[in-house]
Amino acid sequence: MAMTSPAPRRSDATRAAILAAARDRFAADGYERATIRAIAKDAGIDPSMVMRYYGNKEGLFAAASEFDLRLPDVAAIPPGDIGAVLVAHFLDRWEEDETLTALLRVGVTNPAGSERMQTIFKRQLAPIAAALCPDPEPGRATDRAVLVASQILGMAVSRYVLCFPPAVAMPREEVVAWLGPTVQRYLTAAAP
Amino acid sequence: MAMTSPAPRRSDATRAAILAAARDRFAADGYERATIRAIAKDAGIDPSMVMRYYGNKEGLFAAASEFDLRLPDVAAIPPGDIGAVLVAHFLDRWEEDETLTALLRVGVTNPAGSERMQTIFKRQLAPIAAALCPDPEPGRATDRAVLVASQILGMAVSRYVLCFPPAVAMPREEVVAWLGPTVQRYLTAAAP
DNA sequence: GTCTATAATTCGATAGAC
DNA sequence: GTCTATCGAATTATAGAC
Numbered sequence: 270m271a272m273t274s275p276a277p278r279r280s281d282a283t284r285a286a287i288l289a290a291a292r293d294r295f296a297a298d299g300y301e302r303a304t305i306r307a308i309a310k311d312a313g314i315d316p317s318m319v320m321r322y323y324g325n326k327e328g329l330f331a332a333a334s335e336f337d338l339r340l341p342d343v344a345a346i347p348p349g350d351i352g353a354v355l356v357a358h359f360l361d362r363w364e365e366d367e368t369l370t371a372l373l374r375v376g377v378t379n380p381a382g383s384e385r386m387q388t389i390f391k392r393q394l395a396p397i398a399a400a401l402c403p404d405p406e407p408g409r410a411t412d413r414a415v416l417v418a419s420q421i422l423g424m425a426v427s428r429y430v431l432c433f434p435p436a437v438a439m440p441r442e443e444v445v446a447w448l449g450p451t452v453q454r455y456l457t458a459a460a461p
Numbered sequence: 462m463a464m465t466s467p468a469p470r471r472s473d474a475t476r477a478a479i480l481a482a483a484r485d486r487f488a489a490d491g492y493e494r495a496t497i498r499a500i501a502k503d504a505g506i507d508p509s510m511v512m513r514y515y516g517n518k519e520g521l522f523a524a525a526s527e528f529d530l531r532l533p534d535v536a537a538i539p540p541g542d543i544g545a546v547l548v549a550h551f552l553d554r555w556e557e558d559e560t561l562t563a564l565l566r567v568g569v570t571n572p573a574g575s576e577r578m579q580t581i582f583k584r585q586l587a588p589i590a591a592a593l594c595p596d597p598e599p600g601r602a603t604d605r606a607v608l609v610a611s612q613i614l615g616m617a618v619s620r621y622v623l624c625f626p627p628a629v630a631m632p633r634e635e636v637v638a639w640l641g642p643t644v645q646r647y648l649t650a651a652a653p
Numbered sequence: 654g655t656c657t658a659t660a661a662t663t664c665g666a667t668a669g670a671c
Numbered sequence: 672g673t674c675t676a677t678c679g680a681a682t683t684a685t686a687g688a689c
């Protein structure tokens with residue numbers, strides 16, 4: 270547990286600028302095309318500063334890809350609304366900034382990114398699935414979590430990464446109306 | 462219409478070897494990391510041959526990423542089974558070779574790959590959605606097609622690209638049992 | 654802490670011998 | 672048709688001046 274604020278460094282502003290620029294570049298270009306030079310230029314600093322602060326490109330990505338889904342407390346949601354609330358929350362979270370898009374882009378091409386993506390969904394989504402799981406065996410909860418992840422990630426890929434025109438144009442409420450029942454069923458319906 | 466077999470060239474075997482190696486490399490490494498040198502080495506030929514045959518890297522990718530989903534004729538399927546049949550078919554198609562995985566990987570990081578992915582799903586999946594669409598306005602069919610694509614792509618990302626352990630371990634029949642009703646609903650249920 | 658200069662690779666693409 | 676040799680450009684990463 271971090272009792273005090275963790276190691277307050279002199280120029281945290283520069284570090285934050287680097288991380289923000291890194292997230293944007295990783296999201297826009299993917300891991301390979303996002304160059305340290307471009308990130309440094311966006312942040313208005315010298316490329317060697319990035320190396321000094323984060324060691325290498327992988328270290329920079331690791332620092333830039335911390336992410337909290339901030340999933341709501343399911344106990345406070347009417348049981349019948351859980352699917353819709355979760356879908357709406359994910360849309361918000363995805364559009365709030367480009368971190369999740371960056372993570373997805375990198376996760377697809379880079380092992381480190383893939384592992385980070387796995388950790389995020391396992392540690393943050395699986396507990397919700399476990400709390401709602403109607404099965405006798407608790408092992409099924411991770412199956413349900415991955416089903417939810419598949420639908421959420423698939424819509425994110427279609428809407429924010431591949432940019433399929435109908436997915437981009439679909440109003441937010443409509444996405445919630447279509448995907449909400451799917452997520453609801455994955456979390457609460459009896460196993461087939 | 463191609464009346465005769467299209468331009469039979471001398472060493473089509475070499476070309477085929479290059480395309481097979483290219484598909485594997487693009488699938489494993491993505492567009493940027495998949496180098497012409499590595500592809501040529503896998504194919505057991507000289508890198509300059511790749512350039513000679515396909516002009517440049519983009520031409521090679523374009524040739525390696527032709528893909529026919531070979532979707533079944535929906536008219537021949539019992540209406541209630543369409544979702545399950547489509548999901549099972551997509552799983553088959555995805556596991557048959559690595560072309561779809563390569564396409565997805567490249568589509569996420571490369572504009573040319575993204576466009577190819579869009580074309581494949583639009584031209585091959587949208588007609589099926591249109592044939593089944595219960596809405597009065599035909600414009601809704603593309604929305605339904607993209608919903609199906611989102612669930613199929615999401616499972617493919619989870620299972621074949623990011624390799625979420627529960628998605629990888631889930632038996633094929635179970636994936637069909639969970640996703641089949643979802644696809645069925647996206648295609649045939651009344652719009653919400 | 655910040656920047657310049659540069660080392661060490663690697664890649665796509667070209668030219669040309671055979 | 673096939674291969675060798677190489678150019679030119681871009682990248683990560685390092686060494687060191689200020």
